[in-house]
Amino acid sequence: MSRPSIGTLRGAASLDDESYVDFVEGMRAFNLSRMVPRLVQSGDAIGAGMAAQSPRPRVQDLFTALDHVPAAQMARRMMRSTQMMMWRGTGDTYRRIAGELEDWLKQAEAAAPHLLRIDPAFAYPDYFRAQDIHLQPGNYHDDALAGFVFHYGSKVFFTGGNDDDRLHNVMAAWCPIDGSPQRIVDLGCGVGQSTTAFKLRFPEAEVHGIDLAAPMLRYGHARARELGIEVHFTQGDAAALDFADNSVDAALAMILFHELPPEVAEGVVKEAARILKPGGTFTIIDFPHIAAEELSGRHCMRLFDSWYNGEPYAPAFVHSDFTALLKAHFGDVDPDYRPAATSTGALQIRVCRKTA
Ligand SMILES: C[S@@+](CC[C@H](N)C(=O)[O-])C[C@H]1O[C@@H](n2cnc3c(N)ncnc32)[C@H](O)[C@@H]1O
Numbered sequence: 001m002s003r004p005s006i007g008t009l010r011g012a013a014s015l016d017d018e019s020y021v022d023f024v025e026g027m028r029a030f031n032l033s034r035m036v037p038r039l040v041q042s043g044d045a046i047g048a049g050m051a052a053q054s055p056r057p058r059v060q061d062l063f064t065a066l067d068h069v070p071a072a073q074m075a076r077r078m079m080r081s082t083q084m085m086m087w088r089g090t091g092d093t094y095r096r097i098a099g100e101l102e103d104w105l106k107q108a109e110a111a112a113p114h115l116l117r118i119d120p121a122f123a124y125p126d127y128f129r130a131q132d133i134h135l136q137p138g139n140y141h142d143d144a145l146a147g148f149v150f151h152y153g154s155k156v157f158f159t160g161g162n163d164d165d166r167l168h169n170v171m172a173a174w175c176p177i178d179g180s181p182q183r184i185v186d187l188g189c190g191v192g193q194s195t196t197a198f199k200l201r202f203p204e205a206e207v208h209g210i211d212l213a214a215p216m217l218r219y220g221h222a223r224a225r226e227l228g229i230e231v232h233f234t235q236g237d238a239a240a241l242d243f244a245d246n247s248v249d250a251a252l253a254m255i256l257f258h259e260l261p262p263e264v265a266e267g268v269v270k271e272a273a274r275i276l277k278p279g280g281t282f283t284i285i286d287f288p289h290i291a292a293e294e295l296s297g298r299h300c301m302r303l304f305d306s307w308y309n310g311e312p313y314a315p316a317f318v319h320s321d322f323t324a325l326l327k328a329h330f331g332d333v334d335p336d337y338r339p340a341a342t343s344t345g346a347l348q349i350r351v352c353r354k355t356a
Contacts (some may be wrong), residue, residue, distance in 0.1 A: 002097050007164035008193075008227060009151055010094075010101070017093035020021050022154060022198070024089055028082040029159040035075035036301065042069045043297025063300045077268045080308050082156075083135050090152035091137060094145045101148060108222035116221040117234040118214045125237065127261045127313075128212055135310045138214035140190075146221020147191045171254060172197035174339040176282040176351055181205045183250035185275070187238040187268065188212075188256030192220030194230045198252075205249075207231045209240055239267030243275040251275070251282045255347075257322070258287045258314040265317065266325060273329040276354040282330065283337075288348035292319040323350065331355025 003018050012018040046065050050057045066072040094101060109116060124141055132139045136153065140146050154162060161167055172194050177184070181202055186195040189209030195344035199207045209231060211217050217233040225233050236242055238256065251272050257265050272282040290299050302318055305311045323335040331354035337349040 002100065004076065006155065008223065009155055009163070010104075010148055010223075012093040012152075014093070017096070021086070021089040021093070021152065024082055024085045025156045025159055027078060028086070028156060031075060031078040031082060032159065035071060038071035039066065039069070040077040040297030040301065042066060042072055043300045047295030047297070047299075052269050056293070057295070059295060059299050059303065062295050063303055066300055076263075076308070078303055079304065083309055086153050086156045087136055087149065088158070090149045091143075091145070094148045094152070098145060101145060102244070105217045105218050105222050108225045109218070110222070112225055112230075115225075115230065115232050116217060117232075118217060119235050122132060122212075122214065122235055124212060125170060125196070125264070127264060131310050131312050133310050135261055139174070140211075140216050144215055146213065146215035147217075149221075149222075150216060151191050151193075151219065157210050162193075165197060168193035168254075169197045169200070170342070171202055171285055174285075174312050174337075174344075174349065175250060175252055176281055176337070177202070177250040178279065178281075183208070183243075183248045185210060185241075185243065185248050185249055185251045187208040187253045187272070188259075189220065189233070189239075190216050190219075192224055192231065192233060194252055195220065195231045195233070195256050196224050196227060199231050200271050209233045210241065239264050239271055241271045241275055245274055246277045248275045249277055249280050251280070253282070254285045257284060257288070258311065260317070261313050262316055262320060263321075265322075269325055269329050272352075273354060278354050278356055282352040282354075284350045284352070285344075285347050286350075287314060288346070289320075289322065290318045326350060326352050 003015060004011050005011045012021065043062060043066055047062050050062055136150065137143065138146060143149065158167060183206045184198045184202065186198060186209045189195045189211050192209045195207055195209035209220060214235055217235055221233045253268065260268065276282060290302060302314060306314050323333060326333045332353040332355050334351045337351040338344065
């Protein structure tokens with residue numbers, strides 16, 4: 001018999017499976033709190049020494065220098081292993097109850113077909129199919145259970161900090177949205193945790209989640225239905241949206257842009273600017289900018305994430321002058337929005353307002 005749900009997350013197939021994933025989450029928490037800070041400190045210290053050298057070494061040289069620091073080796077090994085164990089544990093457990101899960105998705109689809117638009121002939125862009133992002137087997141689109149697996153995996157990733165959508169609810173509350181919005185769009189919505197958070201914040205608004213990946217949307221739709229929250233999920237490319245010009249009050253892209261090649265990122269910014277009404281806001285929550293020449297521990301972690309954790313497009317995004325791109329399309333851009341009395345952690349929030 002499958003396990004009870006964990007907050008808004010569908011339960012595992014058995015207690016053994018749940019215990020395994022819980023163990024992996026504990027290992028990840030240990031690594032993040034004890035080992036990764038030592039890698040970062042070593043990277044900062046060695047990087048500071050390198051910065052004084054002439055010619056100035058590159059961040060790749062600092063990355064290699066960390067190969068000789070035992071704590072950094074340990075942090076990297078644990079990062080990669082816990083990620084792989086996380087996907088194995090979450091994928092295996094849901095595959096054991098795949099029939100039950102598929103029935104649950106179908107029931108939701110039969111009960112509320114108008115809230116889910118999937119195109120069976122949808123052609124996924126090449127950049128999206130090129131790699132399993134975050135090492136998730138089958139990526140977001142090529143495993144019927146990807147939504148379940150992603151949600152359970154992200155529970156481990158956030159080491160419990162996003163249980164019950166806590167983080168997404170906070171992030172949706174951060175978005176500066178005026179008055180009573182009629183329509184809100186969540187771009188790259190994944191399993192729809194910020195989509196439902198918006199509806200909880202603005203019950204009168206029509207809220208849409210847009211994503212490329214059908215399995216993510218199917219799961220998001222069934223999950224929202226189980227929560228009793230009525231939101232729309234549509235398969236589509238955030239760089240080619242199906243909304244009319246000036247028809248949306250607010251849009252969000254939460255941890256989407258670092259997964260896009262530069263030309264797609266530009267397309268998404270253009271589309272957000274097109275669909276928003278004058279005065280409407282586009283909030284972007286993502287990795288912070290890092291200068292390509294920065295010799296630091298956090299820069300080495302970002303490269304590690306790209307090379308060993310399936311994030312092919314993240315370095316180009318963090319190195320780019322993304323704020324300049326936003327300013328080319330929006331009249332008013334706050335590149336470092338700080339919600340009052342709240343820490344934004346390792347994320348940078350940019351808020352754009354359409355002025356005309
Ligand atoms: C890291 S997940 C973030 C999901 C969600 N925003 C969250 O905070 O949990 C990135 C999502 O963006 C989607 N995605 C990637 N490229 C996209 C595009 N061009 N248009 C729409 N969605 C896209 C992926 O399928 C994936 O679900």
